[in-house]
Amino acid sequence: MSDESVRPNRIGDTWNESRRLRDELTGRWVTRLTTRGIINQTPTYHTNSGFTADGRYLVFASVRDGATWIIRADVTTGQLEAIWRAPGVGDRNYMHRGMALDGTTEQTSPHYQPPALDGGGVCGNRVCVAPRSGLAIFTCQRAIHSVDIETCEHRVLLADCGQDWIFGAPCVSPDERHVVIALSSVHQQMLAGEKVTRGYTSYPDHRLRLIRVPIDGSQRVEVLYEHQPAQSAHCAFCPTDGELLYFDLDRPPRYWGGGDGKTPRAWMLNLETREAKSLRPETDPLFETHTAWLWDGSALCYHGGRRGQGEATGVIRPSGEVLWERSWPEARYYGHNTPDARRPALIIDGLLSRDLLQWLYYDQRGGSEPKLEPICVHGTEWASLPGQYSHPHPLTDASGRWISFTTAQRGRSDVCVVEVE
Numbered sequence: 001m002s003d004e005s006v007r008p009n010r011i012g013d014t015w016n017e018s019r020r021l022r023d024e025l026t027g028r029w030v031t032r033l034t035t036r037g038i039i040n041q042t043p044t045y046h047t048n049s050g051f052t053a054d055g056r057y058l059v060f061a062s063v064r065d066g067a068t069w070i071i072r073a074d075v076t077t078g079q080l081e082a083i084w085r086a087p088g089v090g091d092r093n094y095m096h097r098g099m100a101l102d103g104t105t106e107q108t109s110p111h112y113q114p115p116a117l118d119g120g121g122v123c124g125n126r127v128c129v130a131p132r133s134g135l136a137i138f139t140c141q142r143a144i145h146s147v148d149i150e151t152c153e154h155r156v157l158l159a160d161c162g163q164d165w166i167f168g169a170p171c172v173s174p175d176e177r178h179v180v181i182a183l184s185s186v187h188q189q190m191l192a193g194e195k196v197t198r199g200y201t202s203y204p205d206h207r208l209r210l211i212r213v214p215i216d217g218s219q220r221v222e223v224l225y226e227h228q229p230a231q232s233a234h235c236a237f238c239p240t241d242g243e244l245l246y247f248d249l250d251r252p253p254r255y256w257g258g259g260d261g262k263t264p265r266a267w268m269l270n271l272e273t274r275e276a277k278s279l280r281p282e283t284d285p286l287f288e289t290h291t292a293w294l295w296d297g298s299a300l301c302y303h304g305g306r307r308g309q310g311e312a313t314g315v316i317r318p319s320g321e322v323l324w325e326r327s328w329p330e331a332r333y334y335g336h337n338t339p340d341a342r343r344p345a346l347i348i349d350g351l352l353s354r355d356l357l358q359w360l361y362y363d364q365r366g367g368s369e370p371k372l373e374p375i376c377v378h379g380t381e382w383a384s385l386p387g388q389y390s391h392p393h394p395l396t397d398a399s400g401r402w403i404s405f406t407t408a409q410r411g412r413s414d415v416c417v418v419e420v421e
């Protein structure tokens with residue numbers, strides 16, 4: 001197979017570079033959808049963020065040939081289609097934190113060859129999907145875009161967020177009429193046109209703004225919530241209630257790395273009343289590292305650190321009622337959690353193992369130990385690429401048949417799917 005046969009040259013090109021193999025631990029079929037490019041990266045761990053409603057297509061970002069592509073993958077056949085192209089490389093929203101692809105702020109693989117950066121690219125963490133209408137929605141530079149994954153029709157949802165702001169991850173409302181996204185203060189050195197050399201958290205007075213934008217392209221911006229000092233990268237609609245929004249409230253001095261040391265990270269916003277409150281009592285010292293809605297919208301799953309008790313994982317209702325929680329003093333690894341669409345389980349990519357995707361069941365009662373079940377080996381080399389480009393970020397489709405993840409080895413990353421049903 002020649003390089004030309006697996007390289008997009010224009011929007012609408014289709015090709016297949018996939019490889020299918022049996023997982024070495026569980027025997028499940030794993031398809032490595034990409035085998036070319038420098039960075040291939042899915043959306044994050046949030047519910048309903050990567051797959052179409054029928055589970056056929058997965059959308060992700062790919063850095064290859066000096067540009068960034070948005071790619072639609074048919075997970076049953078491995079066929080890829082280029083549906084949008086950004087002429088640049090490097091995401092402005094990550095570069096402001098020093099999380100650039102040049103590897104200047106983190107240890108990277110000796111095999112990694114950083115591309116030339118201009119801030120005109122797209123990060124997979126800033127991509128999401130409207131699952132029923134088949135729109136890929138993502139940010140590039142200071143704009144929010146949508147692309148129809150069938151027709152490649154492009155629409156600008158927000159032309160310019162302004163030079164003072166950077167984007168978090170977008171989220172689509174349950175009725176697929178709006179996108180909500182967090183805006184945070186841009187790095188002061190970027191605002192001045194300088195190379196980022198100081199940590200973002202060294203500037204203490206950041207602002208947070210949550211906005212809602214229609215998907216119809218009218219570009220009407222509605223400010224839902226503001227807080228200062230704070231910043232945020234994540235917010236997510238309840239899958240069954242378009243008036244209920246979860247968001248991270250990251251306060252100084254450590255922001256996403258621990259906040260102010262006393263305030264919980266996960267907050268709820270009622271869009272009808274505009275009332276915001278922390279998901280758990282503010283006296284609870286747990287700082288949620290990752291939070292995501294269960295697929296039925298009844299509760300949220302989370303994990304995070306609690307002083308003196310190590311890592312905790314749990315499930316909590318929007319009202320604050322904890323349905324299940326377990327502390328793990330033995331947890332030694334960074335990682336993420338996402339809810340399984342079919343099982344009463346969290347899908348974890350770290351925490352208790354460095355190289356496995358596992359189901360962590362939360363339906364045990366009476367003090368019995370939670371069940372752990374391996375899904376497959378993700379095998380990523382954590383921190384082999386800058387920022388979060390090597391993080392697996394597992395996602396499941398609505399049927400629970402497919403779980404996608406990103407894996408990095410030898411200075412580059414690929415997108416994979418494992419078939420579990």
